[in-house]
Amino acid sequence: xxxxxxxxxxxxxxxxxxxxxxxxxxxxxxxxxxxxxxxxxxxxxxxxxxxxxxxxxxxxxxxxxxxxxxxxxxxxxxxxxxxxxxxxxxxxxxxxxxxxxxxxxxxxxxxxxx
Amino acid sequence: xxxxxxxxxxxxxxxxxxxxxxxxxxxxxxxxxxxxxxxxxxxxxxxxxxxxxxxxxxxxxxxxxxxxxxxxxxxxxxxxxxxxxxxxxxxxxxxxxxxxxxxxxxxxxx
Numbered sequence: 001x002x003x004x005x006x007x008x009x010x011x012x013x014x015x016x017x018x019x020x021x022x023x024x025x026x027x028x029x030x031x032x033x034x035x036x037x038x039x040x041x042x043x044x045x046x047x048x049x050x051x052x053x054x055x056x057x058x059x060x061x062x063x064x065x066x067x068x069x070x071x072x073x074x075x076x077x078x079x080x081x082x083x084x085x086x087x088x089x090x091x092x093x094x095x096x097x098x099x100x101x102x103x104x105x106x107x108x109x110x111x112x113x114x
Numbered sequence: 115x116x117x118x119x120x121x122x123x124x125x126x127x128x129x130x131x132x133x134x135x136x137x138x139x140x141x142x143x144x145x146x147x148x149x150x151x152x153x154x155x156x157x158x159x160x161x162x163x164x165x166x167x168x169x170x171x172x173x174x175x176x177x178x179x180x181x182x183x184x185x186x187x188x189x190x191x192x193x194x195x196x197x198x199x200x201x202x203x204x205x206x207x208x209x210x211x212x213x214x215x216x217x218x219x220x221x222x223x224x
Contacts, residue, residue, distance in 0.1 A: 033210060042118075042200050042214030043157070056211050088155055094210045102147060103210055105157040 004106035021076040023091030031096045032074040037088040116141045120215035135186040137201030145204035152197045191222045
């Protein structure tokens, strides 16, 4: 059983640029959630995708957008990067059920905006 | 929105010591999970525990949902236990849209 994998592991971008981060969910998991973790803080929920549709969104502006593909993998896109977007971006997958289940996180992508 | 508070913010132990980490939350929850983030940033799920008590080796957790708190116990700590421990909660059943606390940073010295 493969776990959640994210790419790239590290990324450096310039303010105003756009970035795409990728996530492959754990085998059998059809729901993908993205979190942003600033230095010294807990992760913050960005949005969740289920069956290729956005299924809930946290307090993030529209320049944060995403996609989910038929194989349940996902992308996070951030436009017009700002310095405060520098953070660890974490992807988590879970099986969509009526009940809660443990979240499984990838190792994250560390984004630095200069 | 729901508030999640963790204490203490920092904890330094000698190897072999025991510790208790606390998580208070401001509303009734359907989902409470404890995570360990190692120094390399990897976030590992320790417990899914919306109520009751669970044990896994040297770690155990108790959630008293009616009093809105959860405790994580670490016994006979090891240097590999170092890292940040997060509590995360969710109001809705089946959503996994978690609200995290700020974490407890644990340092275990040899």
